[in-house]
Amino acid sequence: MLSRRKKKMKVARVDTILGRNSVIEGDLCFSGGMHLEGTIHGNISADDQDEEALLVINQGAVIKGDVKVPRVVISGSVEGDVHASARVELSSGARVTGNVYYTLIEMAMGAEVNGSLLHQSKEALRLEHLKVPGQSQGAQQTPRAGEAEKPASEASSGNTHS
Template sequence: MGLFNREAPHRTADKAAINSIIGRGLSIVGDLSFSGKLKLDGTIKGNVKGEYLVIGKTGGVTGDVDAETCICQGKVRGNIKSKDLTVVKGCRIEGNVETVNLAVESGASLVGEVKVDDKDLRLIKTGSVSEEQLPEIASNG
């Protein structure tokens, strides 16, 4: 499901194109800067800055993330700044998000403020819900 973007692209990690992997069980303490594509299945306690970041289901960041593209399946406790951000089912973000394109799947958790660059933002018309389609409200009597 797309939120705030013109279309609802479903971005997935292209495993063949990932340059580096921080494996499950590996923990890094300190800031990390990288170029290319990084898959994070371990944990980082520090800020992360790079081009294309995939935070896997077992991955986590305690610190701020600044990436051109970020696909989050794991956990982030910190702020995220990313041009293209996809928050996948099972992901948990505790921090503020600043983005241009945001896609949030049902079942993802985002606790914080979301700021979307709205200069290119357009509303997508969806079907309206008639009163007949609304669930009944149970009476207390």
């Protein structure tokens, strides 16, 4: 008998809870873990230094704005773009009207995305910092066709030795 072991999402502590009857008008920034059961009319983002931040949008919760967090679990409704730098989990009750930008995604049957799913590769981010061959700092210019390359001592002083 084979068993599948699912890699579980690292559990963040819950620092913020917005209850079912709560409504926020405006943007919200949090760190750590946040559970949302109410409504937010504005953008939600995680503190830039908190790569472990987790937003859980429970069933019945509504966000009318963009979401920018490392990790998000959606069971409610989002009307706006979702940007997750690490992971997106869409449960069967999830409703997203907007684009979903993700690195890893898990989507249950019944989840709804009215927009595009756009994969953001971490590899592309790492490759940006690599040097391009032939374009290093202080690179010497290559000689033009028909010109001979001068030794460094002659090129800098302009004198020729006999």
